[in-house]
Amino acid sequence: MRFTRLRLNGFKSFVDPTDLVIHEGLTGVVGPNGCGKSNLLEALRWVMGENRPTAMRGGGMEDVIFAGAATRPARHFAEVALVIDNQDRLAPSGFNDADQIEIVRRITRDAGSAYKANTKDVRARDVQMLFADASTGSHSPALVRQGQISELINAKPKARRRVLEEAAGISGLYARRHEAELK
Ligand code: ATP
Numbered sequence: 001m002r003f004t005r006l007r008l009n010g011f012k013s014f015v016d017p018t019d020l021v022i023h024e025g026l027t028g029v030v031g032p033n034g035c036g037k038s039n040l041l042e043a044l045r046w047v048m049g050e051n052r053p054t055a056m057r058g059g060g061m062e063d064v065i066f067a068g069a070a071t072r073p074a075r076h077f078a079e080v081a082l083v084i085d086n087q088d089r090l091a092p093s094g095f096n097d098a099d100q101i102e103i104v105r106r107i108t109r110d111a112g113s114a115y116k117a118n119t120k121d122v123r124a125r126d127v128q129m130l131f132a133d134a135s136t137g138s139h140s141p142a143l144v145r146q147g148q149i150s151e152l153i154n155a156k157p158k159a160r161r162r163v164l165e166e167a168a169g170i171s172g173l174y175a176r177r178h179e180a181e182l183k
C-alpha cells in the first residue's frame with residue numbers, strides 16, 4: 001500500500017482544488033512561512049479520520065473549511081481525497097478488492113463529516129481501522145508535526161510506548177479490544 005495522491009478542495013488555505021502527486025521517497029515538505037505545509041500534513045491526518053480539532057489547530061472541526069479572505073468568500077464545505085496504490089493487495093479486508101483505493105472525507109457546515117471509499121459510503125471507524133491496520137493513520141509516528149521531536153524526547157514512558165505500538169501496527173487491535181469491552 002502506498003499513498004500516491006492527495007487532493008484538497010476548500011481545506012484550510014487550499015481553497016482552490018489542489019492535486020498533489022506523492023512520489024515515492026517523499027520525506028518532507030519545504031516552503032516559505034505560512035504557505036500551507038502544516039495544512040497539508042493536517043489534510044493527510046484529517047482524511048485518515050482525525051477527529052480532534054486541536055490536532056488541526058482549530059477550535060471546532062468546521063475550522064478546517066476555508067474561512068474566507070479579503071478577496072474571497074468563505075466556503076461551505078471542505079473535501080480531501082487520498083489515493084492509495086493497492087496493487088500489492090495488502091489493504092485490510094473490506095478494502096482489498098481493487099488495485100486503487102480512494103478515500104474521500106467531506107465536511108459540510110452544520111452537517112458534519114462523511115466518508116467514502118471508492119465512491120461507497122463508509123463509516124469514520126472503517127477508515128480509521130483501515131489505516132490503523134496498515135500501520136499508519138492520523139496518529140502515525142510516520143507523520144512528524146512541528147515540535148513533535150522535542151515532545152517525544154520529553155514524553156513519559158507510557159506515551160512513548162504508544163508511539164512504538166503505532167509503529168508496530170497493533171493499535172488497531174487495542175481499539176477493537178476497547179470496543180469489545182464496552183459491549
Ligand atoms: P510555517 O513555516 O510557519 O510552519 P506553514 O507552511 O506550515 O508555515 P500553515 O500553518 O500550513 O503554514 O498555513 C498557515 C496559513 O493557512 C495561514 O495563512 C492561515 O491563515 C491559513 N489558514 C488556516 N486555516 C485556514 C482556514 N480555515 N481558512 C483559510 N485560511 C486558513
Ligand code: MG
Nearest residue numbers: 037038039146
Ligand atoms: Mg508549519
